[in-house]
Amino acid sequence: xxxxxxxxxxxxxxxxxxxxxxxxxxxxxxxxxxxxxxxxxxxxxxxxxxxxxxxxxxxxxxxxxxxxxxxxxxxxxxxxxxxxxxxxxxxxxxxxxxxxxxxxxxxxxxxxxxxxxxxxxxxxxxxxxxxxxxxxxxxxxxxxxxxxxxxxxxxxxxxxxxxxxxxxxxxxxxxxxxxxxxxxxxxxxxxxxxxxxxxxxxxxxxxxxxxxxxxxxxxxxxxxxxxxxxxxxxxxxxx
Amino acid sequence: xxxxxxxxxxxxxxxxxxxxxxxxxxxxxxxxxxxxxxxxxxxxxxxxxxxxxxxxxxxxxxxxxxxxxxxxxxxxxxxxxxxxxxxxxxxxxxxxxxxxxxxxxxx
Numbered sequence: 583x584x585x586x587x588x589x590x591x592x593x594x595x596x597x598x599x600x601x602x603x604x605x606x607x608x609x610x611x612x613x614x615x616x617x618x619x620x621x622x623x624x625x626x627x628x629x630x631x632x633x634x635x636x637x638x639x640x641x642x643x644x645x646x647x648x649x650x651x652x653x654x655x656x657x658x659x660x661x662x663x664x665x666x667x668x669x670x671x672x673x674x675x676x677x678x679x680x681x682x683x684x685x686x687x688x689x690x691x692x693x694x695x696x697x698x699x700x701x702x703x704x705x706x707x708x709x710x711x712x713x714x715x716x717x718x719x720x721x722x723x724x725x726x727x728x729x730x731x732x733x734x735x736x737x738x739x740x741x742x743x744x745x746x747x748x749x750x751x752x753x754x755x756x757x758x759x760x761x762x763x764x765x766x767x768x769x770x771x772x773x774x775x776x777x778x779x780x781x782x783x784x785x786x787x788x789x790x791x792x793x794x795x796x797x798x799x800x801x802x803x804x805x806x807x808x809x810x811x812x813x814x815x816x817x818x819x820x821x
Numbered sequence: 822x823x824x825x826x827x828x829x830x831x832x833x834x835x836x837x838x839x840x841x842x843x844x845x846x847x848x849x850x851x852x853x854x855x856x857x858x859x860x861x862x863x864x865x866x867x868x869x870x871x872x873x874x875x876x877x878x879x880x881x882x883x884x885x886x887x888x889x890x891x892x893x894x895x896x897x898x899x900x901x902x903x904x905x906x907x908x909x910x911x912x913x914x915x916x917x918x919x920x921x922x923x924x925x926x927x928x
Contacts, residue, residue, distance in 0.1 A: 618885065702881065704883060705882070705883075708883075743895075
């Protein structure tokens with residue numbers, strides 16, 4: 583039998599893995615899959631160009647509701663992951679329209695106050711709620727300066743397979759984590775482009791060559807409530 | 822919860838079959854496609870641990886397309902009401918995955 587040195591070591595290692603313990607083999611498989619997990623080299627962010635965002639357009643909100651299975655209601659008991667905010671400067675009359683959602687802070691107050699560790703920030707900067715751990719205390723809703731989180735008051739049915747949601751848990755924009763993890767961009771960004779506005783740009787803030795980083799470098803971008811120094815992942819231009 | 826399940830199992834072995842006359846024996850629908858990710862006896866015992874481990878990896882580390890997934894169970898075995906619920910009712914083990922997770926096949 584003609585076996586190369588590399589093949590010999592490969593087979594021996596695999597057999598040894600199986601012989602020691604099945605658990606060890608699982609660890610090896612997990613490490614082999616490491617390319618597909620959230621990495622701290624990346625920081626996902628979104629840039630909102632308020633000069634392109636139009637009053638009355640709710641394409642992003644509608645797309646968000648559809649993607650994540652939200653009812654679309656805007657009452658106090660309804661989940662809203664994106665809100666369209668209309669502003670008007672009193673002295674000049676200048677009007678401004680912009681979407682506000684979870685700002686995916688680098689130093690998120692919701693994570694600081696969570697008593698169970700359900701509110702957490704992924705390695706790639708996306709702030710999420712682990713509903714398996716959430717006890718529905720709503721401290722995070724109090725702590726969030728952006729009013730970004732919602733509480734599910736009523737039992738839900740027919741949830742999306744990729745977006746589990748349920749009564750008694752707090753939830754918010756996930757930057758469409760189920761799409762991002764499969765290499766797609768959030769539903770609101772896609773909808774805004776389809777609508778022809780192109781006011782939303784999604785990308786990696788850590789990569790100087792990415793479109794979002796380039797545009798932020800060239801035109802600048804602001805955070806809402808920058809005074810809180812939360813280092814938000816969602817930034818705004820044009821105001 | 823596991824202790825309860827174990828006790829229920831022991832009790833069911835010790836008692837005559839008539840003792841459970843009020844609870845129907847699970848009559849599980851046939852899986853839709855191919856072999857399962859592990860033999861039935863392993864799945865019966867280990868599926869809670871498999872899913873509990875995987876949920877942490879999926880939610881916190883963003884791993885998609887894992888071998889173990891609740892969505893996968895449902896896609897092959899059919900609606901939770903017909904597959905999961907039967908055994909859980911029989912064993913008296915509370916099941917609350919589907920308050921949040923989709924309980925019907927997506928495809």
